Amino acid sequence: MLTVDYERLGLSADERVLDLGCGFGRHAFEAARRGAAVVALDAAEAEVRQVQGVLGAMLEAGELDEKASAAAVQGDALRLPFADASFDRVIASEVLEHIFDDRSTMAELARVLRGGGVLAVTVPRCGPEIVNWLLSDRYHGEPGGHIRIYRRSTLWRRLTETGLRPLGSHHAHGLHSPYWWLKCLVGVKNDQSRAVAAYHRLLVWDIVKAPRTTRLLDRVLNPLMGKSLVVYLRKPLAAPGADEAAGVGVLEGTAA
Numbered sequence: 001m002l003t004v005d006y007e008r009l010g011l012s013a014d015e016r017v018l019d020l021g022c023g024f025g026r027h028a029f030e031a032a033r034r035g036a037a038v039v040a041l042d043a044a045e046a047e048v049r050q051v052q053g054v055l056g057a058m059l060e061a062g063e064l065d066e067k068a069s070a071a072a073v074q075g076d077a078l079r080l081p082f083a084d085a086s087f088d089r090v091i092a093s094e095v096l097e098h099i100f101d102d103r104s105t106m107a108e109l110a111r112v113l114r115g116g117g118v119l120a121v122t123v124p125r126c127g128p129e130i131v132n133w134l135l136s137d138r139y140h141g142e143p144g145g146h147i148r149i150y151r152r153s154t155l156w157r158r159l160t161e162t163g164l165r166p167l168g169s170h171h172a173h174g175l176h177s178p179y180w181w182l183k184c185l186v187g188v189k190n191d192q193s194r195a196v197a198a199y200h201r202l203l204v205w206d207i208v209k210a211p212r213t214t215r216l217l218d219r220v221l222n223p224l225m226g227k228s229l230v231v232y233l234r235k236p237l238a239a240p241g242a243d244e245a246a247g248v249g250v251l252e253g254t255a256a
Contacts (some may be wrong), residue, residue, distance in 0.1 A: 126150060126151070
């Protein structure tokens with residue numbers, strides 16, 4: 001289930017992609033399938049190891065070109081281990097709401113993006129997220145939980161302060177907001193709720209089968225209560241040749 005629209009991201013084969021805060025790798029896997037040279041980075045060792053395993057399995061199964069460059073690495077979003085202008089596209093999906101010093105992370109995202117490259121950032125949408133916080137302290141209060149709610153204007157302002165220029169935005173996962181409201185209502189750790197289990201089966205069915213009915217319903221609900229806000233920004237072009245010189249060799253030795 002992708003949150004970022006790859007057509008808006010403008011990803012082409014052989015481009016260099018960073019998936020920051022990759023989690024279990026959904027955006028990295030799609031970028032690899034499209035022929036990009038992918039680096040998936042996360043702070044959690046367990047997630048990194050799982051993504052490495054899946055990328056290896058995809059290669060063995062023939063889902064990726066045998067010459068594909070795809071890696072998963074552990075790293076700090078406040079100090080990315082890459083040279084300036086290392087990537088053509090950068091994705092940070094559902095990450096910034098977990099980081100106290102989000103401005104430093106935004107600056108790092110802009111730093112490693114080449115001139116003319118595109119950044120896609122997704123965060124929980126303000127309205128649906130407020131409902132979650134009101135319904136459950138546990139939803140956001142546990143270690144590793146969400147530490148802030150972004151208003152659209154705040155997110156745009158902080159990202160553009162890094163020198164990036166807005167391209168556009170949209171909302172995603174309209175079907176998922178009611179699911180999280182329900183979970184917060186009955187208890188986010190309540191594994192006995194039949195209602196939550198039934199809704200979860202619906203979401204899995206939608207993801208796996210993508211039936212027309214739920215896909216249409218999701219598109220209708222997205223502008224109204226899509227759970228995620230997705231924004232796209234472009235980095236202005238630097239002096240000719242500057243990006244290429246800075247990014248040489250950045251992906252060497254990163255193959256999984």
